[in-house]
Amino acid sequence: MHLDIGNALAGIARPGVSRDSLDRLDDCVARAHERIERGVEEREFGYAALALPETTAAAEIERAVAPLADSEAVLTVGIGGSALGAATVSAALGRGDADAYVLDNVDPRRANELLAALPLSETAVHVVSRSGTTAETLANFLVVREAMADAGVDWTERTVVTTGEDGPLRALADEHGLPALDVPEGVPGRFSVLSSVGLVPAAIQGHDLDGLLAGGRAGMDALAPSLYECPAYGYGAACHALEVRGATTNVLMPYAERLEYFAEWFAQLWAESLGKDGLGQTPVRALGATDQHSQLQLYRAGRRDKHVTLVRPRERPERAIPETGIEGLSYLGGSDLGTLLDAEFEATEASLAAAGLPNVRIEIDALDAESLGRLLYDAEAACVLAGELMGVSTFTQPAVEWGKRAARGLLGGGDFEEAEAVAGKERLVIE
Ligand SMILES: O=P(O)(O)OC[C@H]1O[C@](O)(CO)[C@@H](O)[C@@H]1O
Numbered sequence: 001m002h003l004d005i006g007n008a009l010a011g012i013a014r015p016g017v018s019r020d021s022l023d024r025l026d027d028c029v030a031r032a033h034e035r036i037e038r039g040v041e042e043r044e045f046g047y048a049a050l051a052l053p054e055t056t057a058a059a060e061i062e063r064a065v066a067p068l069a070d071s072e073a074v075l076t077v078g079i080g081g082s083a084l085g086a087a088t089v090s091a092a093l094g095r096g097d098a099d100a101y102v103l104d105n106v107d108p109r110r111a112n113e114l115l116a117a118l119p120l121s122e123t124a125v126h127v128v129s130r131s132g133t134t135a136e137t138l139a140n141f142l143v144v145r146e147a148m149a150d151a152g153v154d155w156t157e158r159t160v161v162t163t164g165e166d167g168p169l170r171a172l173a174d175e176h177g178l179p180a181l182d183v184p185e186g187v188p189g190r191f192s193v194l195s196s197v198g199l200v201p202a203a204i205q206g207h208d209l210d211g212l213l214a215g216g217r218a219g220m221d222a223l224a225p226s227l228y229e230c231p232a233y234g235y236g237a238a239c240h241a242l243e244v245r246g247a248t249t250n251v252l253m254p255y256a257e258r259l260e261y262f263a264e265w266f267a268q269l270w271a272e273s274l275g276k277d278g279l280g281q282t283p284v285r286a287l288g289a290t291d292q293h294s295q296l297q298l299y300r301a302g303r304r305d306k307h308v309t310l311v312r313p314r315e316r317p318e319r320a321i322p323e324t325g326i327e328g329l330s331y332l333g334g335s336d337l338g339t340l341l342d343a344e345f346e347a348t349e350a351s352l353a354a355a356g357l358p359n360v361r362i363e364i365d366a367l368d369a370e371s372l373g374r375l376l377y378d379a380e381a382a383c384v385l386a387g388e389l390m391g392v393s394t395f396t397q398p399a400v401e402w403g404k405r406a407a408r409g410l411l412g413g414g415d416f417e418e419a420e421a422v423a424g425k426e427r428l429v430i431e
Contacts, residue, residue, distance in 0.1 A: 001378045003231035004361040005238045007349065008307065013358035015245035015304070017238065022227065025241055025389070029233050030225040032388035037223070046395025049191030050381060052184060053216030053373070056195045058209035064160055064179045065203045068124035071098045074201040075118065077140045078128035079104045081189025084265040085198030086126070089212065091261040092372050096205030098124070103144065106136045115147040125159045126200045130183045130192070132167025135407065162196045188395050190269050193376050208369035215373025223381060232378035235360065236385035239307070242358050243281050247307040250281040251299060255288035255312040255345045258367055262311070263287070266379055273383050275399075276392040289344040296348065300355040307358040312345050315366035
């Protein structure tokens with residue numbers, strides 16, 4: 001990725017980072033890099049994620065999905081890190097040989113509508129759960145397989161599983177002899193996109209897995225003991241420096257529809273990794289140019305607690321805007337939608353700077369496999385670096401367990417005090 005943090009510098013932005021501060025922070029980056037490198041080499045829990053471009057075997061994934069290569073659709077049944085990565089890759093690289101769908105919530109209306117619309121006999125199902133116990137994923141899978149059976153489709157012929165070495169999902173795969181891939185060892189879900197977790201649908205769609213991993217490897221090779229030499233660390237360090245100066249919200253605003261899911265994926269990565277000990281930027285998903293017409297007022301003139309990360313591919317397909325004699329529109333006629341979108345990107349970037357709001361520019365060469373692999377890898381490395389600088393436990397997410405126990409208790413899945421707390425809710429009802 002190409003990074004430009006000029007608009008985050010003091011003198012332009014408030015809050016902003018001075019060059020001196022960046023230079024001092026760079027000493028911390030050098031130490032953090034040493035720590036990260038050691039963790040990657042020794043495949044320590046979490047850090048092992050930054051070795052995935054080397055440890056993921058694309059051929060193994062392609063072998064596992066070969067029987068499903070003729071599918072018209074691929075359905076990912078998973079949630080959080082077990083869905084967002086796959087959705088991001090499929091959305092960014094496009095349809096390929098099959099349409100991609102995600103069932104990452106337990107909304108009955110959505111499930112009904114999706115199952116009614118899917119060509120079930122031509123649909124490949126990828127069920128993904130690192131723990132193998134996530135209620136939403138397991139419930140959705142039970143629903144999907146029943147729908148397939150009701151449609152006379154042999155779901156065991158159309159299902160691939162990615163999960164841990166044990167748990168109900170592994171047991172189900174073993175019982176029915178389903179092709180099963182392993183979640184990468186020591187890699188939290190939100191960091192596992194460059195593994196079977198994120199790449200199985202892309203393989204079924206015929207996307208270039210080797211290209212994605214090559215992009216990741218380029219990111220690995222670019223890790224260096226300085227924020228000035230490594231775009232990923234430059235981004236992580238800039239976000240950290242802006243957070244400690246008050247920019248506690250990070251608006252991720254891609255200027256490409258195909259990167260909308262990337263903003264979703266980034267939101268989990270940033271929130272679940274860095275939201276600890278009362279710290280952590282709130283990631284906000286936005287989309288350029290659309291949200292210029294809904295959110296920009298707030299970004300420019302609202303509470304000064306944000307920075308905006310603008311993302312765009314340098315290469316765009318063409319769509320000419322026809323010439324027109326309509327008065328006031330001639331400036332558009334003869335141009336191109338991509339040219340307009342890029343003008344909006346640069347104008348919004350300048351408008352944020354003019355209002356003193358810190359913003360950072362991230363560009364990728366194109367929306368292709370290698371550039372996407374690099375972008376995903378760099379975002380992960382930036383997150384790991386930011387976690388080191390903050391001193392938080394980047395690779396765990398203990399705060400999510402309370403709600404899981406409460407929900408399980410409410411459904412009779414065991415005695416959990418959290419479920420009692422639900423019953424004891426304070427009430428002040430206004431209707
Ligand atoms: O892959 P699993 O174990 O089903 O978990 C899904 C998601 O749920 C979480 O554990 C949060 O509840 C995420 O960290 C994870 O990506």
